[in-house]
Amino acid sequence: MQFRSIIRIVGLLLALFSITMLAPAVVAFIYRDGEGFPFVLTFFLLLAGGGLLWFPNRRFRHELKARDGFLIVVLFWTVIGSAGSIPFMLSEQPNMSVTDAFFESFSGLTTTGATVMVGLDNLPKAVLFYRQLLQWFGGMGIIVLAVAILPVLGIGGMQLYRAEIPGPVKDSKMTPRIAETAKALWYIYLALTVSCASAYWLAGMSVFDAISHSFSTVAIGGFSTHDASIGYFNSPAINFITVFFLFISACNFSLHFAAFASGKLHPGFYFKDPEFRAFIVIQLILLAIVFGMLINHGTYESEFEAFNQAIFQTVSISTTAGYTTTSFSEWPLFLPVLLLFSSFIGGCAGSTGGGMKVIRILLLSLQGSRELKRLVHPRAVYTIKVGNKALPQQVVDAVWGFFSAYALVFVICMLGLIATGIDELTAFSAVAATLNNLGPGLGEVAVHFGDINSGAKWVLIVSMLFGRLEVFTLLVLFTPTFWRS
Numbered sequence: 036m037q038f039r040s041i042i043r044i045v046g047l048l049l050a051l052f053s054i055t056m057l058a059p060a061v062v063a064f065i066y067r068d069g070e071g072f073p074f075v076l077t078f079f080l081l082l083a084g085g086g087l088l089w090f091p092n093r094r095f096r097h098e099l100k101a102r103d104g105f106l107i108v109v110l111f112w113t114v115i116g117s118a119g120s121i122p123f124m125l126s127e128q129p130n131m132s133v134t135d136a137f138f139e140s141f142s143g144l145t146t147t148g149a150t151v152m153v154g155l156d157n158l159p160k161a162v163l164f165y166r167q168l169l170q171w172f173g174g175m176g177i178i179v180l181a182v183a184i185l186p187v188l189g190i191g192g193m194q195l196y197r198a199e200i201p202g203p204v205k206d207s208k209m210t211p212r213i214a215e216t217a218k219a220l221w222y223i224y225l226a227l228t229v230s231c232a233s234a235y236w237l238a239g240m241s242v243f244d245a246i247s248h249s250f251s252t253v254a255i256g257g258f259s260t261h262d263a264s265i266g267y268f269n270s271p272a273i274n275f276i277t278v279f280f281l282f283i284s285a286c287n288f289s290l291h292f293a294a295f296a297s298g299k300l301h302p303g304f305y306f307k308d309p310e311f312r313a314f315i316v317i318q319l320i321l322l323a324i325v326f327g328m329l330i331n332h333g334t335y336e337s338e339f340e341a342f343n344q345a346i347f348q349t350v351s352i353s354t355t356a357g358y359t360t361t362s363f364s365e366w367p368l369f370l371p372v373l374l375l376f377s378s379f380i381g382g383c384a385g386s387t388g389g390g391m392k393v394i395r396i397l398l399l400s401l402q403g404s405r406e407l408k409r410l411v412h413p414r415a416v417y418t419i420k421v422g423n424k425a426l427p428q429q430v431v432d433a434v435w436g437f438f439s440a441y442a443l444v445f446v447i448c449m450l451g452l453i454a455t456g457i458d459e460l461t462a463f464s465a466v467a468a469t470l471n472n473l474g475p476g477l478g479e480v481a482v483h484f485g486d487i488n489s490g491a492k493w494v495l496i497v498s499m500l501f502g503r504l505e506v507f508t509l510l511v512l513f514t515p516t517f518w519r520s
Contacts, residue, residue: 352374
């Protein structure tokens with residue numbers, strides 16, 4: 036294990052992260068909200084901290100192995116999540132405890148969108164902007180950014196890329212060089228952000244709200260600058276813009292890259308991808324069920340309003356964004372529970388969405404189908420194909436391993452919450468909301484997480500990390516084999 040090389044890299048990444056503190060400081064200066072100092076102070080603290088880690092180890096530039104990459108990713112998310120809490124602790128408004136500051140920071144960086152803050156409409160603009168910025172950087176993964184613009188790392192970036200990019204097939208690169216791949220991802224990400232912000236602004240949002248919400252929309256995060264979330268604007272146009280960009284961001288970014296690179300921007304290009312087709316089917320089935328139930332129960336006066344709320348909440352919850360336009364927890368109980376379970380599927384692999392990913396659910400269903408066929412024809416040989424491509428058994432085994440690990444982490448976190456005194460419904464929904472990087476839950480956490488106890492919040496912080504790092508990246512560090520030389 037190249038520990039000194041790892042410390043050098045983490046130091047560089049921490050110094051890079053310190054630059055993000057300057058943006059909210061500028062916002063504080065523009066709006067004169069008096070909250071610029073915490074961000075300027077944090078900038079110098081993180082820059083100095085990064086320098087202290089980097090300087091003694093600056094000459095250690097050894098090639099890293101795969102397990103070194105996993106350790107860097109986990110260390111980075113832990114260190115940056117902790118560092119991101121400093122401005123919250125230093126700010127006078129809101130006045131947050133250490134636990135709440137860590138919770139908000141990790142929720143932002145992991146794009147979970149669960150918040151402990153209330154009274155957002157009255158908070159300083161700098162603090163609100165900072166929360167959105169955390170989600171924007173967490174969405175694509177700040178490590179991919181670092182690999183793209185910091186060739187000084189001196190490592191083969193594939194080790195970091197494999198640990199960071201969500202999905203079961205992690206060795207597929209869009210371009211031959213990892214730095215070029217990371218740059219391509221960020222160009223697409225930036226283009227989507229600018230397009231989303233422009234659409235929001237044209238639909239009636241202020242410039243500040245448009246930019247802020249574009250950050251959390253493209254990141255599929257769910258943080259908002261208002262307590263009422265997207266419902267604050269009470270605009271069907273803004274609702275449909277949100278749905279459109281959430282849907283795009285929940286698709287595999289390699290599809291976007293291939294579409295732009297080949298000039299094939301028509302929908303037919305996307306429909307060639309089996310995961311995209313499965314994603315469409317899931318969304319349509321959910322929408323039909325939710326819309327039908329709302330009409331049947333007469334929840335809304337008009338069919339248009341019912342459709343507007345149905346499509347928004349369906350896409351928002353199932354893609355793990357967690358935006359709300361209404362208190363969906365007050366709908367007929369079947370619907371909130373259905374949508375909560377849909378978040379376990381989440382977005383496509385290679386997207387900014389959370390959950391287990393559509394491709395894994397597709398592979399699990401294909402594997403289940405194969406086992407049923409084997410019961411009828413025990414001697415037959417069946418291969419699992421995605422599209423026209425037969426998948427190696429290693430990938431199928433990895434998906435089953437991931438599913439079992441995911442279930443184990445879920446159960447342990449849920450039991451941990453119940454042990455702190457949380458009721459069963461709240462515990463179940465809170466773990467589902469954090470492990471799937473969703474945000475809102477049911478019960479005591481239907482609106483925000485501010486009222487639960489500190490012990491429960493720390494359990495949920497761990498749950499967020501497991502969800503963001505797709506369980507295995509973090510779980511592998513707890514195995515003796517990982518540390519054995």
